[in-house]
Amino acid sequence: MASFIQLLVSGLATGAIYALIAVGFTLLWQTSQTINFAQGEFVMLPAFFILIAMNYGAPFWLSCLIGIAVSIVVLGIAFKYIIVDPMLKHGVLPLVISSIALALFLKEAVKDFYSSQAQPFPVLVEASDVHIFGAVISSQSLVVLAVAIATVIGMTFLLNRTRLGRMMQATAQNPTLARILGVPVRRMVLYTFLLNAVLCAIASILISPIYLAKFTNGETLGMAAFLAAIIGGFNQVRGAILGGVILGILDNLSAAYLSSQYRAAFPLIILIIVILVRPQGLLGRVEERTV
Amino acid sequence: MSAVLEVSNLRKSFGGITAVDGVSFEVRDGEILGIIGPNGSGKSTLFNCVLGQLQPTDGEVKVDGKVTNGMRPRDINRLGVSRTFQLLQVFPQLSVRDNLILAGQEHQGTMFTRLIGRSDAGLGPAADQMIEFFRLSHIATEMAGMLSYGQQKLLDAAMAFMAGPRLVLLDEPAGGVNLTMLANLRERLQAYHAERKATFVVIEH
Numbered sequence: 001m002a003s004f005i006q007l008l009v010s011g012l013a014t015g016a017i018y019a020l021i022a023v024g025f026t027l028l029w030q031t032s033q034t035i036n037f038a039q040g041e042f043v044m045l046p047a048f049f050i051l052i053a054m055n056y057g058a059p060f061w062l063s064c065l066i067g068i069a070v071s072i073v074v075l076g077i078a079f080k081y082i083i084v085d086p087m088l089k090h091g092v093l094p095l096v097i098s099s100i101a102l103a104l105f106l107k108e109a110v111k112d113f114y115s116s117q118a119q120p121f122p123v124l125v126e127a128s129d130v131h132i133f134g135a136v137i138s139s140q141s142l143v144v145l146a147v148a149i150a151t152v153i154g155m156t157f158l159l160n161r162t163r164l165g166r167m168m169q170a171t172a173q174n175p176t177l178a179r180i181l182g183v184p185v186r187r188m189v190l191y192t193f194l195l196n197a198v199l200c201a202i203a204s205i206l207i208s209p210i211y212l213a214k215f216t217n218g219e220t221l222g223m224a225a226f227l228a229a230i231i232g233g234f235n236q237v238r239g240a241i242l243g244g245v246i247l248g249i250l251d252n253l254s255a256a257y258l259s260s261q262y263r264a265a266f267p268l269i270i271l272i273i274v275i276l277v278r279p280q281g282l283l284g285r286v287e288e289r290t291v
Numbered sequence: 292m293s294a295v296l297e298v299s300n301l302r303k304s305f306g307g308i309t310a311v312d313g314v315s316f317e318v319r320d321g322e323i324l325g326i327i328g329p330n331g332s333g334k335s336t337l338f339n340c341v342l343g344q345l346q347p348t349d350g351e352v353k354v355d356g357k358v359t360n361g362m363r364p365r366d367i368n369r370l371g372v373s374r375t376f377q378l379l380q381v382f383p384q385l386s387v388r389d390n391l392i393l394a395g396q397e398h399q400g401t402m403f404t405r406l407i408g409r410s411d412a413g414l415g416p417a418a419d420q421m422i423e424f425f426r427l428s429h430i431a432t433e434m435a436g437m438l439s440y441g442q443q444k445l446l447d448a449a450m451a452f453m454a455g456p457r458l459v460l461l462d463e464p465a466g467g468v469n470l471t472m473l474a475n476l477r478e479r480l481q482a483y484h485a486e487r488k489a490t491f492v493v494i495e496h
Contacts, residue, residue, distance in 0.1 A: 162410055163400070163406075163412050164405040166410075170393050173384050179365065181365070182396055183365075
């Protein structure tokens with residue numbers, strides 16, 4: 001029982017990080033039909049922004065703020081205006097291909113210009129153990145879980161309880177009507193990209209102490225976020241959160257109780273079952289499109 | 292009475308097809324004007340040109356004496372022109388109340404004020420009034436996408452009135468609505484017109 005609780009908490013922590021990344025994925029899809037296959041690299045990169053700032057002597061907390069700010073500019077504004085806007089005019093497929101190319105570019109750029117070696121990344125709190133119902137839980141897992149939950153609550157509050165959030169939702173649900181009613185649709189879409197950049201940067205700060213900062217991190221994280229979004233429902237933020245949590249817990253429990261060699265296969269098995277039984281995802285809704 | 296809307300020799304072509312060909316009319320304050328024509332005769336295109344969703348090929352549109360050619364839909368909306376849609380347009384994942392608040396021009400302000408301002412933008416009481424007026428109280432918290440077609444049609448109409456418009460363009464308000472719901476909608480529109488002296492342009496077959 002103690003080891004189960006331990007695995008559950010650490011799975012929840014990993015899942016909460018996957019959820020953050022997956023939420024960004026679904027937000028971009030909902031507001032601008034952008035499928036960002038560079039999402040994993042968007043999580044890998046901020047860790048290096050932070051390390052660069054620290055190399056210049058900035059303290060960790062300041063480096064995190066700098067990392068988030070640079071992420072907003074590079075992964076939010078620049079990504080939207082330099083890649084998404086010109087490509088989306090030609091359809092979703094060219095944009096998908098461009099985002100795959102961007103993922104490769106970012107990965108190779110970090111490898112060539114920073115390092116191909118995994119870099120140690122500062123932890124948010126000093127490592128210590130907390131005892132809960134006989135289980136030994138690392139304080140790091142609890143902090144990761146707390147920060148991720150706080151971020152999701154903050155984002156949910158923004159989307160559901162503020163005027164800005166309501167306008168962003170309106171833009172995602174019916175841009176034509178939103179435009180007629182006076183909602184600045186283009187600006188709302190930009191805000192979504194900025195929000196995605198912030199979510200990616202926070203996920204990066206949370207996951208890099210565990211995975212270390214490495215140029216290949218995006219491969220695993222991007223795939224996990226993509227699977228989480230599909231399992232939970234690509235068109236629902238709460239679906240992405242659920243998908244991320246399921247994936248994180250499943251990953252940990254399957255590695256411990258079933259087979260660590262096949263741990264990567266279990267999320268794919270769940271994905272296949274979900275697609276066969278409920279193709280719109282666990283919390284997703286069926287969408288109709290006229291082509 | 293002054294003219295709220297003046298349309299002069301309006302023309303709209305799509306390539307070789309002329310959808311609207313030299314239409315002229317004016318609507319005075321408090322008046323109800325009906326535009327009747329078969330499917331495909333360009334009625335909705337006319338509305339789209341008036342509201343800035345399409346730019347006319349030729350001709351002129353004036354709202355309260357101001358030429359609106361070239362203006363964006365949101366700017367024309369802010370002049371006090373709103374519309375309903377032939378093909379229903381609501382925000383399906385927002386509640387009826389939130390749909391109305393959005394339609395009430397709550398989008399004004401800066402990013403900062405939108406973040407820290409009241410979440411209902413001060414439009415909550417007006418939305419509740421409109422909910423009551425259109426008899427939507429029992430479904431006020433329901434997601435718009437979950438409503439029946441007739442209920443969505445009522446919501447669509449209520450949204451058009453939320454910002455207290457000078458002029459409302461009603462695009463086939465009776466289309467696809469059952470007789471009971473239609474009687475309810477007609478009665479509500481008549482009541483609104485009598486109460487607020489609103490100006491309507493109505494498209495029907």
